[in-house]
Amino acid sequence: MTGLEVENLSVRYGAVEAVRGLSLEVRPGQIVGLIGPNGAGKSSTLHAIMGSAPITGGDVRLDGTSIVGRRPEEVARRGVALVPEGRRIFGELTVDENLRLGLAGRSARTNGDGLARAHELFPILREFRSRQAGVLSGGQQQQLAIGRALAADPEILLLDEPSLGLAPKIVDIVFEALTQIRDAGLAVLLVEQRAQRTVALADVSHVLANGELRLTLGSKDAADTERLVAAYLA
Amino acid sequence: MILGILSLQPLTWPTVATALALGGVYALMAVGIGLVFGVLRLVNFAYGQLIMAGGYALAYGSLWNFATWQSILLCFGVVLVLTVLMDRLVFRPLRTSSPTVMLVATFAVAFLLQNIALLKFGPLSKNVGSLAQLNAPWDIFGVQIKEIAVLAVVTALGCLFILQLLLTRTPLGLHMRAAAMDFRTARLLGVRANRVIGAAVIISGLLAATSAVFLSVQENSISSTFGLQDTIIVLAGVVVGGMNRPIPATLGGFSIGFATGILGGVLPADKTQYLTSFIFAAVIVVLLVRPNGLFTRGGGAVERV
Numbered sequence: 001m002t003g004l005e006v007e008n009l010s011v012r013y014g015a016v017e018a019v020r021g022l023s024l025e026v027r028p029g030q031i032v033g034l035i036g037p038n039g040a041g042k043s044s045t046l047h048a049i050m051g052s053a054p055i056t057g058g059d060v061r062l063d064g065t066s067i068v069g070r071r072p073e074e075v076a077r078r079g080v081a082l083v084p085e086g087r088r089i090f091g092e093l094t095v096d097e098n099l100r101l102g103l104a105g106r107s108a109r110t111n112g113d114g115l116a117r118a119h120e121l122f123p124i125l126r127e128f129r130s131r132q133a134g135v136l137s138g139g140q141q142q143q144l145a146i147g148r149a150l151a152a153d154p155e156i157l158l159l160d161e162p163s164l165g166l167a168p169k170i171v172d173i174v175f176e177a178l179t180q181i182r183d184a185g186l187a188v189l190l191v192e193q194r195a196q197r198t199v200a201l202a203d204v205s206h207v208l209a210n211g212e213l214r215l216t217l218g219s220k221d222a223a224d225t226e227r228l229v230a231a232y233l234a
Numbered sequence: 235m236i237l238g239i240l241s242l243q244p245l246t247w248p249t250v251a252t253a254l255a256l257g258g259v260y261a262l263m264a265v266g267i268g269l270v271f272g273v274l275r276l277v278n279f280a281y282g283q284l285i286m287a288g289g290y291a292l293a294y295g296s297l298w299n300f301a302t303w304q305s306i307l308l309c310f311g312v313v314l315v316l317t318v319l320m321d322r323l324v325f326r327p328l329r330t331s332s333p334t335v336m337l338v339a340t341f342a343v344a345f346l347l348q349n350i351a352l353l354k355f356g357p358l359s360k361n362v363g364s365l366a367q368l369n370a371p372w373d374i375f376g377v378q379i380k381e382i383a384v385l386a387v388v389t390a391l392g393c394l395f396i397l398q399l400l401l402t403r404t405p406l407g408l409h410m411r412a413a414a415m416d417f418r419t420a421r422l423l424g425v426r427a428n429r430v431i432g433a434a435v436i437i438s439g440l441l442a443a444t445s446a447v448f449l450s451v452q453e454n455s456i457s458s459t460f461g462l463q464d465t466i467i468v469l470a471g472v473v474v475g476g477m478n479r480p481i482p483a484t485l486g487g488f489s490i491g492f493a494t495g496i497l498g499g500v501l502p503a504d505k506t507q508y509l510t511s512f513i514f515a516a517v518i519v520v521l522l523v524r525p526n527g528l529f530t531r532g533g534g535a536v537e538r539v
């Protein structure tokens with residue numbers, strides 16, 4: 001297992017070049033942060049990996065095999081799970097049904113029990129299992145979105161701004177869960193706007209602006225926010 | 235009073251039974267149209283022509299002296315093949331087009347099939363022969379009720395029950411419901427688009443074939459416009475019930491079928507040509523009073539941020 005490799009990736013929507021020549025790697029047991037201002041191309045990168053954004057150049061490899069041109073459902077079934085921006089919970093379905101939807105990405109690839117892991121990591125998902133997901137709080141919905149991704153027992157976990165709009169206490173729960181997920185051997189690519197916390201958590205973090213990689217930081221740089229800011233403004 | 239002028243007939247048990255049967259058949263059609271709308275966001279105006287094709291299959295089956303079950307099998311075969319062709323040749327290639335394009339396309343398919351039928355089978359209507367025996371009355375507690383009405387109600391309930399089990403108790407059903415709510419996210423989770431669409435299309439075809447059998451027996455005369463008016467009424471019912479939810483759409487289909495059946499029974503023979511006008515007047519009134527549909531709850535669950 002070599003994890004996820006993105007090489008020289010370009011994404012373009014008509015005239016808009018959302019990602020330009022981005023390269024990064026995420027190894028098993030590693031968290032890689034991807035931070036940058038609004039419109040930097042973070043979500044486009046994740047969607048390009050999933051096969052749901054138009055790739056105009058470069059390559060995306062999963063354990064050494066290119067997955068460019070695969071449909072999103074195929075990418076999911078090969079072991080890449082996305083926690084999408086805005087959580088995208090099915091509000092009319094129950095918590096349990098949302099989790100079981102995550103099993104759609106499991107295919108025959110694995111026989112791990114993703115549901116059990118999701119319940120273990122976020123006990124509220126068991127407690128509220130038959131509740132309608134739409135009535136959960138924002139923080140609970142985020143836990144459900146991550147649990148749903150884990151249900152597929154993925155090798156690669158992509159998260160798009162999981163802390164957005166959450167109270168600091170809930171952010172702690174989410175980030176703590178990410179540490180456990182990494183320790184379980186998953187490769188985690190974390191898109192965030194909370195730069196400092198992300199840099200502190202991740203093994204390496206890349207700063208993206210205007211679709212281009214501007215800077216790469218290690219966790220020891222967390223306190224050094226000024227360099228981050230400078231990169232944003234460059 | 236308007237009722238006095240119309241000089242309505244008294245409401246009888248056989249009329250109620252017929253109305254229940256029509257409601258049941260229209261409910262099945264509503265589900266068939268609603269399932270495809272759910273996953274493709276496409277209102278299939280050519281649904282009536284599937285039913286027409288099924289009707290002709292039954293008529294030719296009887297012409298060729300097929301046994302009843304053979305005719306019914308032929309009906310299912312023809313309708314399913316046509317449904318799958320429609321999906322492969324028209325719906326899927328246009329899946330990413332705008333709703334207007336898809337709408338116009340289904341209109342085109344509807345007229346195409348209707349005209350093919352007219353050219354191929356001629357303007358004279360055909361009857362379904364031995365199947366019409368199902369119109370014979372059964373004596374139920376002293377009331378004469380058509381055999382077909384009982385069969386229609388029982389079959390409709392059975393189909394709806396099985397469908398409900400499929401949608402709520404199986405992974406495929408869960409995937410279909412999720413796809414109807416948010417297809418993009420469902421696919422990102424690994425839900426296979428082709429499988430979900432294929433299932434919706436096949437089920438919708440099975441329901442069209444089932445409806446074709448019951449409507450053919452009831453009307454016993456198949457022409458190129460067979461099923462057209464029923465489909466328009468069902469579409470109105472689906473809109474009245476609430477388009478994007480299966481249960482309201484089903485209830486809408488049932489209600490409008492039931493109302494049509496009752497009105498058909500109580501209107502005097504020389505006034506029945508006004509039946510559809512009454513139905514559509516009622517549709518307009520309902521939409522004015524409840525624009526989101528008769529059977530939808532207001533708002534629904536709100537997504538929290």
Ligand SMILES: Nc1ncnc2c1ncn2[C@@H]1O[C@H](COP(=O)(O)OP(=O)(O)OP(=O)(O)O)[C@@H](O)[C@H]1O
Nearest residue numbers: 013016017018036037038039040041042043044045
């Ligand atoms: N579907 C689309 N069609 C056209 N342009 C798009 C589409 N999605 C994104 N873009 C554009 O691509 C650029 C990058 O957007 P993207 O959503 O990837 O940024 P982001 O870094 O995720 O921003 P945010 O922090 O606001 O989520 C933006 O200019 C955006 O307007």
Ligand SMILES: [Mg+2]
Nearest residue numbers: 042043044085
């Ligand atoms: Mg984004």
